Amino acid sequence: MIQQSNQQPIQQPIQQPICDSASQCSGNGTEHSWLGHGVAVSKAFVKSLIPMEDPRLSFNSRKAVKDLLRLATTTILPASSILFMAKDMANAWSGNGLPGPDAKPELPQTSKETREEAQEKEPCSKTVPLQQPSTARYQGSQGAKGLLALGTLASSFQYANSKQINNAEDLGKIGRDPEFPLNGTYQQTADIDVTKDYQSIGNATHPFTGDYYGQCRTISGLSDCFVDTLQGSISDLQFTRANITNSAKPTGLAACVVDDTGTVRNIRAKDVHIVSSGHSADAGIGGGWVKGMVANIMAVDSMVKTVGTYADVGIGGGSVDAGGTVANTTAVNSRVETLGKYANAGIGGGAVGGKVANTTAVNSTVKTSGHDADAGIGGGFLGLMYITEQERLPTPRR
Known part of the structure; x- marks a missing residue:
């Protein structure tokens, strides 16, 4: 039997972790390849820059400052890494891969869920599809898109410096x-x-x-x-x-x-x-x-x-x-x-x-x-x- 609270969603949709061939979640313990790094970076820069409970596009100052400090202290990266980061920045700036103007944010389910449906939502499920963030987050100015691109770069350095x-x-x-x-x-x-x-x-x-x-x-x-x-x-x-x-x-x-x-x-x-x-x-x-x-x-x-x-x-x-x-x-x-x-x-x-x-x-x-x-x-x-x-x-x- 399922009991579900009739609660209002917080403003920012929460993405489930993705464990597919493009991410380390389903890997064998090796380092992230920069080629397969796009999913992880995309998730990281969104989390870095946008407070989850704030409906407006704005900075999470603590996280952004931390990422910028990491960026400032890093001086050397392989050329291939820079190329992939540049691609991520270009995609973020142009809005590629983001929902179009007619896209609507996904609303929480109101119908009765089965046990299988509940388990499909579980963290680290390998069958959960990649969900795009709400379009309302990204209909901002070029400056706002630039901030997202900067977040991508900072997050890439963050992963590069991880232990x-x-x-x-x-x-x-x-x-x-x-x-x-x-x-x-x-x-x-x-x-x-x-x-x-x-x-x-x-x-x-x-x-x-x-x-x-x-x-x-x-x-x-x-x-x-x-x-x-x-x-x-x-x-x-x-x-x-x-x-x-x-x-x-x-x-x-x-x-x-x-x-x-x-x-x-x-x-x-x-x-x-x-x-x-x-x-x-x-x-x-x-x-x-x-x-x-x-x-x-x-x-x-x-x-x-x-x-x-x-x-x-x-x-x-x-x-x-x-x-x-x-x-x-x-x-x-x-x-x-x-x-x-x-x-x-x-x-x-x-x-x-x-x-x-x-x-x-x-x-x-x-x-x-x-x-x-x-x-x-x-x-x-x-x-x-x-x-x-x-x-x-x-x-x-x-």
């Missing part, structure tokens, strides 16, 4: 080895099984501010959050067989805390179990405490649970702050549960003060048992009413 992560040893060096800084750019090039003593990347005082591109690879066996405090980005990554137990702080799979500048995109979690038992120790798959952006999260055969008072729980995020956004969350055969007082539970978010959109539950359960603890699909408790009342779809308590 490959292909085993647990390399992963453990991030933030602990001078050659693997917390502000670095990383590409995972192989599936990784971590050890039981895995420690999260960064912490509250030293957050991860870089970019981690999973390329649809898998990390198995996490016993703690992948990243502790995220001020950068994590994208196109799969997790399996994670078993995370925490009692002292917010707990998440991708990140314990997604800070206001942090972004988590295109995450698939299978056979993941997260249990938090502390006071206000929120828990979630995308993030335990979400202040930034979490988009395209799918949980399959997974469970997220909190025991403590004021400990909210969700698949997208446990607690979603006023500035936070959770979009396109899907739970399949999964369970979200709280036991404590004032501890709310939802598929999109447990306690929502920000924005939640496009939430789907397939054969999944949301349950609370404590005093004044609410439950729902989109959100359990809607705090500051950034979600309208009709967007809330309660789930029967069991």
